[in-house]
Amino acid sequence: xxxxxxxxxxxxxxxxxxxxxxxxxxxxxxxxxxxxxxxxxxxxxxxxxxxxxxxxxxxxxxxxxxxxxxxxxxxxxxxxxxxxxxxxxxxxxxxxxxxxxxxxxxxxxxxxxxxxxxxxxxxxxxxxxxxxxxxxxxxxxxxxxxxxxxxxxxxxxxxxxxxxxxxxxxxxxxxxxxxxxxxxxxxxxxxxxxxxxxxxxxxxxxxxxxxxxxxxxxxxxxxxxxxxxxxxxxxxxxxxxxxxxxxxxxxxxxxxxxxxxxxxxxxxxxxxxxxxxxxxxxxxxxxxxxxxxxxxxxxxxxxxxxxxxxxxxxxxxxxxxxxxxxxxxxxxxxxxxxxxxxxxxxxxxxxxxxxxxxxxxxxxxxxxxxxxxxxxxxxxxxxxxxxxxxxxxxxxxxxxxxxxxxxxxxxxxxxxxxxxxxxxxxxxxxxxxxxxxxxx
Numbered sequence: 076x077x078x079x080x081x082x083x084x085x086x087x088x089x090x091x092x093x094x095x096x097x098x099x100x101x102x103x104x105x106x107x108x109x110x111x112x113x114x115x116x117x118x119x120x121x122x123x124x125x126x127x128x129x130x131x132x133x134x135x136x137x138x139x140x141x142x143x144x145x146x147x148x149x150x151x152x153x154x155x156x157x158x159x160x161x162x163x164x165x166x167x168x169x170x171x172x173x174x175x176x177x178x179x180x181x182x183x184x185x186x187x188x189x190x191x192x193x194x195x196x197x198x199x200x201x202x203x204x205x206x207x208x209x210x211x212x213x214x215x216x217x218x219x220x221x222x223x224x225x226x227x228x229x230x231x232x233x234x235x236x237x238x239x240x241x242x243x244x245x246x247x248x249x250x251x252x253x254x255x256x257x258x259x260x261x262x263x264x265x266x267x268x269x270x271x272x273x274x275x276x277x278x279x280x281x282x283x284x285x286x287x288x289x290x291x292x293x294x295x296x297x298x299x300x301x302x303x304x305x306x307x308x309x310x311x312x313x314x315x316x317x318x319x320x321x322x323x324x325x326x327x328x329x330x331x332x333x334x335x336x337x338x339x340x341x342x343x344x345x346x347x348x349x350x351x352x353x354x355x356x357x358x359x360x361x362x363x364x365x366x367x368x369x370x371x372x373x374x375x376x377x378x379x380x381x382x383x384x385x386x387x388x389x390x391x392x393x394x395x396x397x398x399x400x401x402x403x404x405x406x407x408x409x410x411x412x413x414x415x416x417x418x419x420x421x422x423x424x425x426x427x428x429x430x431x432x433x434x435x436x437x438x439x440x441x442x443x444x445x446x447x448x449x450x451x452x453x454x455x456x457x458x459x460x461x462x463x464x465x466x467x468x469x470x471x472x473x474x475x476x477x478x479x480x481x482x483x484x485x486x487x488x489x490x491x492x493x494x495x496x497x498x499x500x501x502x503x504x505x506x507x508x509x510x511x512x513x514x515x
């Protein structure tokens with residue numbers, strides 16, 4: 076664990092604020108943040124405990140029943156108006172300050188991944204579950220355990236300091252950010268469809284992500300497009316079944332599939348202008364054959380495509396289709412390529428809102444620790460919220476200061492390690508964003 080220590084901002088006119096509410100209008104959001112710091116310190120240990128509990132008891136997408144129950148019970152104890160069962164296991168809660176002001180939303184995702192943990196921590200996950208018909212390990216390999224715990228802490232802080240605030244805060248605990256299991260729907264889009272934005276009418280939404288590519292103490296942001304559009308795809312290569320001893324009597328779809336996998340990589344490297352915006356085309360699953368001496372009829376390929384514009388998405392899909400079909404035809408096989416209907420759009424940070432909130436991040440982390448980072452080819456379904464109302468999404472470094480983020484295990488790795496010294500900064504960053512927006 077690193078030695079990162081949060082430093083409180085200086086107290087300016089705080090005494091006057093605490094003595095006389097009549098002086099409220101002379102006090103800045105930074106002054107309120109200073110007053111809130113003792114309350115933040117009072118929840119730091121709780122947030123760590125919650126995070127460890129969630130890490131040791133992870134649940135896959137649309138299966139976050141234990142997690143959502145713990146979240147809901149905590150929010151009810153705080154006296155908030157709580158709704159459960161939204162988009163299967165989602166939870167929302169409303170804090171009303173009783174004073175005029177905007178309504179804002181703060182979001183955390185709750186689901187884990189089908190990954191067997193190999194990180195050496197005392198609270199390592201040994202959980203298992205069924206995914207796509209196979210028994211898999213389950214791990215919070217993307218840090219959603221910390222997202223959930225931090226927002227629980229932020230909710231407690233803001234409730235305790237309700238008298239200092241104006242307006243309302245909607246806490247959104249979302250399931251299935253990693254994508255619903257095959258045949259199901261879930262995630263941010265389903266929460267939007269459930270009407271939470273229409274019902275509560277927040278004017279902005281904030282969210283954050285634990286980020287292995289930055290060191291503890293650092294915060295990353297980007298204005299405008301930030302995370303890529305993510306589209307799952309499926310391809311079926313069909314040949315003609317034959318005995319493994321006589322491949323010339325059939326058409327081998329495994330060999331054709333291998334050629335297609337190699338050839339489609341030239342779509343990105345030779346047909347897309349990567350000096351403009353990046354694109355990624357990856358194969359994640361190959362399935363074909365049932366026996367060592369049988370050449371099968373077909374092979375299934377499944378993967379992901381990442382782009383940053385509708386035009387680029389259409390170009391890559393058309394080029395992959397052409398490459399796959401022509402490669403298959405050259406060997407007497409066929410290839411059918413199809414984008415899945417569900418995809419995450421590009422996550423776009425509202426430019427005006429980003430500019431407005433950067434001073435909040437700089438105040439809690441330090442000017443030199445808040446960095447504009449490159450486009451991220453990962454995806455984030457926070458995009459569905461940000462497509463409806465202005466959104467601001469940022470990342471918080473979780474790699475210990477004595478490690479190189481370039482070589483540290485990345486998010487989704489079985490060795491992913493989250494430095495818990497980063498969690499207090501995340502709690503303060505989300506709290507500062509909420510307080511500053513409500514009071515400014």
